[in-house]
Amino acid sequence: MRCRDVLLACGVIVICCSPVLNAQETASRTISLNETLIQYSLIASLAAGDYGGGTQLSQVLKEGDFGVGTFDHLEGEMILLDGTIYQALADGTIHKPELTRSTPFAVTTTFDADGQFEDFNALSLEDLDDRLNKQLPRGNSAYAIRIDGEFAALSLRSVKAQTPPYRPLVDVVKDQSVFHHKMVKGTMFGFRCPQWVGTLNVPGYHWHFISDDRTIGGHVISCVFQGTKVEYDQCTSLLIRIPESEMFDDFDINSVKPKDIDVIERQSHPKP
Amino acid sequence: MRCRDVLLACGVIVICCSPVLNAQETASRTISLNETLIQYSLIASLAAGDYGGGTQLSQVLKEGDFGVGTFDHLEGEMILLDGTIYQALADGTIHKPELTRSTPFAVTTTFDADGQFEDFNALSLEDLDDRLNKQLPRGNSAYAIRIDGEFAALSLRSVKAQTPPYRPLVDVVKDQSVFHHKMVKGTMFGFRCPQWVGTLNVPGYHWHFISDDRTIGGHVISCVFQGTKVEYDQCTSLLIRIPESEMFDDFDINSVKPKDIDVIERQSHPKP
Numbered sequence: 001m002r003c004r005d006v007l008l009a010c011g012v013i014v015i016c017c018s019p020v021l022n023a024q025e026t027a028s029r030t031i032s033l034n035e036t037l038i039q040y041s042l043i044a045s046l047a048a049g050d051y052g053g054g055t056q057l058s059q060v061l062k063e064g065d066f067g068v069g070t071f072d073h074l075e076g077e078m079i080l081l082d083g084t085i086y087q088a089l090a091d092g093t094i095h096k097p098e099l100t101r102s103t104p105f106a107v108t109t110t111f112d113a114d115g116q117f118e119d120f121n122a123l124s125l126e127d128l129d130d131r132l133n134k135q136l137p138r139g140n141s142a143y144a145i146r147i148d149g150e151f152a153a154l155s156l157r158s159v160k161a162q163t164p165p166y167r168p169l170v171d172v173v174k175d176q177s178v179f180h181h182k183m184v185k186g187t188m189f190g191f192r193c194p195q196w197v198g199t200l201n202v203p204g205y206h207w208h209f210i211s212d213d214r215t216i217g218g219h220v221i222s223c224v225f226q227g228t229k230v231e232y233d234q235c236t237s238l239l240i241r242i243p244e245s246e247m248f249d250d251f252d253i254n255s256v257k258p259k260d261i262d263v264i265e266r267q268s269h270p271k272p
Numbered sequence: 273m274r275c276r277d278v279l280l281a282c283g284v285i286v287i288c289c290s291p292v293l294n295a296q297e298t299a300s301r302t303i304s305l306n307e308t309l310i311q312y313s314l315i316a317s318l319a320a321g322d323y324g325g326g327t328q329l330s331q332v333l334k335e336g337d338f339g340v341g342t343f344d345h346l347e348g349e350m351i352l353l354d355g356t357i358y359q360a361l362a363d364g365t366i367h368k369p370e371l372t373r374s375t376p377f378a379v380t381t382t383f384d385a386d387g388q389f390e391d392f393n394a395l396s397l398e399d400l401d402d403r404l405n406k407q408l409p410r411g412n413s414a415y416a417i418r419i420d421g422e423f424a425a426l427s428l429r430s431v432k433a434q435t436p437p438y439r440p441l442v443d444v445v446k447d448q449s450v451f452h453h454k455m456v457k458g459t460m461f462g463f464r465c466p467q468w469v470g471t472l473n474v475p476g477y478h479w480h481f482i483s484d485d486r487t488i489g490g491h492v493i494s495c496v497f498q499g500t501k502v503e504y505d506q507c508t509s510l511l512i513r514i515p516e517s518e519m520f521d522d523f524d525i526n527s528v529k530p531k532d533i534d535v536i537e538r539q540s541h542p543k544p
Contacts, residue, residue, distance in 0.1 A: 029305045029335065029382050031511075042468060063303070110301055139521040141514055194514075196314060196525035198470050239303070240510040242413055242466075249411040253468035 037142045037191065037235035038063055039107045041243050044199040044256040046070070046105040047264055049166035050247050054104040057085055057097060066144055068190050068208040068219075069106025071097060074172065075161035077219045078106055079210045081187060086210055088217040090160040090177040094210070107191055107201060109144045113231040120147070121226040125266070128223065129205050132192065132230070140194045142235040145205075147188040149228030154181045154188075156209055156218030170260045179218065186211035188220055199256050200240065202265050221266070309414045309463065309507035310335055311379045313515045316471040316528040318342070318377040319536055321438035322519050326376040329357055329369060338416055340462050340480040340491075341378025343369060346444065347433035349491045350378055351482045353459060358482055360489040362432040362449040366482070379463055379473060381416045385503040392419070393498040397538070400495065401477050404464065404502070412466045414507040417477075419460040421500030426453045426460075428481055428490030442532045451490065458483035460492055471528050472512065474537050493538070 040055045051074040060067070061083065069078035071087060079086040079094075087097045117135055122128035136143055157176045190207040197203050207220035242248075312327045323346040332339070333355065341350035343359060351358040351366075359369045389407055394400035408415055429448045462479040469475050479492035514520075 030302045031305060031335070033301045033303060036511075044468065063301070138516065140523060141516065141521075194525075196316065196472065196523075198472075198525070200468065200470075200472075236514055236516065238512040238514060239308075240512075242508055242510060244410065244413065244508065249413075251412060251468075253466075253470070 031237075033063055033239070034110050034112060035235055036237040036239050037107065037109050037144065037193075038239045038241065039105075039201055040069070040103055040241045041105045041248065042200045042240070043105060043202055043261055044253055045243070045248055045251045047169045047199070047256045047260050048251055049168050050243075050251060051104050051162050051166050052247055053245065054102045054243065055106070055241060056100065056102050058099040060103060060106055060108060061085065061099065064108030064110055066111035066146070066189065067106055067108030068206060069103050069108075070159075072102045072104060073161040073163070074104070074159055074166075074169075077158045077208055077217070078103060079208050079217050080106070080108060081189060081210060086214065086217060088156070088158045088210070090158045092158075092177065092179050094214055094217050107206070109233065109235055111144050111146060111233050113146070114234050115232055117230040119227050120230045122223060124224065125205075125207070125220065125222055132205070136192065136232060138234065140196065142194060142238055143192045144233040144235060145190060145192060146231045147225070147228050149225060150183060150185045151181070151188065151209075151223060151225045152183060153222070153224040154184060154209060154220065155179070155222040156181065156216070157221050158218045168260075169264050173264055178221065179216070181216055184211050184216055186216065188223065190220075197238070199253065199258055199261055202261060203258070206265055303509075305335055305511070306382050306384060307507055308509040308511050309379065309381050309416065309465075310511045310513065311377075311473055312341070312375055312513045313377045313520065314472045314512070315377060315474055315533055316525055317515070317520055317523045319441045319471070319528045319532050320523055321440050322515075322523060323376050323434050323438050324519055325517065326374045326515065327378070327513060328372065328374050330371040332375060332378055332380060333357065333371065336380030336382055338383035338418070338461065339378055339380030340478060341375050341380075342431075344374045344376060345433040345435070346376070346431055346438075346441075349430045349480055349489070350375060351480050351489050352378070352380055353461060353482060358486065358489060360428070360430045360480075360482075360491075362430045364430075364449065364451050366486055366489050379478070381505065381507055383416050383418060383505050385418070386506050387504055389502040391499050392502045395496060397477075397479070397492065397494055404477070408464065408504060410506065412468065414466060414510055415464045416505040416507060417462060417464060418503045419497070419500050421497060422455060422457045423453070423460065423481075423495055423497045424455060425494070425496040426456060426481060426492065427451070427494040428453065428488070429493050430490045440532075441536050445536055450493065451488070453488060456483050456488055458488065460495065469510070471525065471530055471533055474533060475530070478537055
């Protein structure tokens with residue numbers, strides 16, 4: 001290499017480094033997302049019918065490797081596990097969506113277990129919630145939770161893609177597909193949000209599931225299991241990504257009530 | 273410069289770059305805080321009487337250069353402007369607190385104006401809120417706002433340090449100190465939170481003030497001004513730092529009502 005070529009190479013290195021060094025100068029104003037629960041938009045705006053665009057899936061994957069949510073037009077349940085996004089459709093099939101698609105609402109984190117419980121049992125979703133509430137260290141913190149094992153019984157739901165004008169989610173779930181499974185191996189996972197999130201996210205527990213063979217999945221509405229391992233990751237921060245859209249600007253938080261969120265997330269067949 | 277020197281120089285550049293490049297590799301799991309409103313704890317837990325420890329001021333300064341809040345034991349109003357923290361005490365004096373002190377509640381950002389309004393007038397705090405609501409670009413986004421100029425009239429409050437057992441904030445503000453000023457040059461600054469924050473932060477506007485000579489400051493409860501410059505910085509994310517303390521774990525979000533936050537933040541003399 002001649003001296004001139006070396007100098008040229010140096011020039012390239014210096015130019016390439018410049019933006020990185022500038023980024024380092026302001027590094028004090030960045031934070032690690034490792035202990036952060038991230039939510040894209042609010043469950044209340046989703047509940048109000050904001051099923052349009054949102055955040056691109058490729059961006060979601062940059063910020064987390066574990067999470068739950070839905071897709072543009074409310075097309076199915078999002079399963080983000082070990083850095084891969086799966087889409088559980090209302091016909092019961094599982095797909096890997098194109099990462100150019102987007103989500104109007106998702107909740108993610110970088111899962112890194114802080115603790116675990118062995119030989120955990122649950123007679124129902126309510127029983128599971130009660131047991132976890134008694135054992136998780138903090139009452140007003142957020143947790144990501146992962147349960148790997150064999151599930152004696154599971155009921156999973158998904159929803160069909162919607163077309164504008166969008167109906168509120170509390171109406172859409174009246175037409176949800178529900179699938180009942182027995183003795184299926186897989187991972188049930190999701191989040192516990194503290195009660196103070198109100199209608200910004202789901203207070204309490206929000207569970208999705210995917211089988212080990214990646215053929216069964218969805219939003220969990222009932223479960224029975226015993227002898228499984230439960231891992232939890234405490235989130236010391238909650239990051240809300242605020243949508244920049246006209247629909248979100250027009251959204252009124254008071255239009256969605258806590259009971260709506262409860263019907264949407266927990267009831268297999270909402271009472272009239 | 274000889275070729276060997278050039279090569280050595282290249283070596284230095286490459287070595288210097290290495291840690292930066294490593295940092296860049298993991299950059300996918302960090303975020304810039306530049307467009308993020310950060311809040312330490314919740315206004316509702318402060319309102320409920322959680323005035324104890326919290327986040328050290330040195331940590332607050334690492335994550336933002338602009339903000340409002342209070343100090344451990346509720347000792348005065350926090351003014352964070354241009355990277356410096358000031359403490360406005362209930363006796364009307366202004367101090368620079370030790371950075372080993374802490375805050376039970378603060379709201380900050382890295383202020384970097386996205387836009388501005390010239391020749392802005394306000395006949396009252398309510399008038400200011402109305403005018404800003406009409407002009408700020410988005411209805412459901414968060415904004416940091418900075419108003420530099422001369423203020424024809426200003427009423428500022430601060431509160432005394434409290435001792436356990438702590439009274440709720442709605443009671444403490446009944447004993448607040450209020451100072452009235454005329455024709456004072458300085459900076460009125462703070463945040464507009466969207467209504468969807470509920471009682472997690474202050475829905476609407478939250479203003480603090482400090483004079484150019486750094487002798488007058490506090491929480492703004494009334495103002496009149498004309499012909500000032502207003503700068504705003506839109507925050508596209510809201511980051512909530514969740515306290516890890518027994519007091520926060522015992523806190524019940526339902527114990528604090530929206531009207532309590534309104535009395536605490538906006539009323540100079542709460543009605544009985």
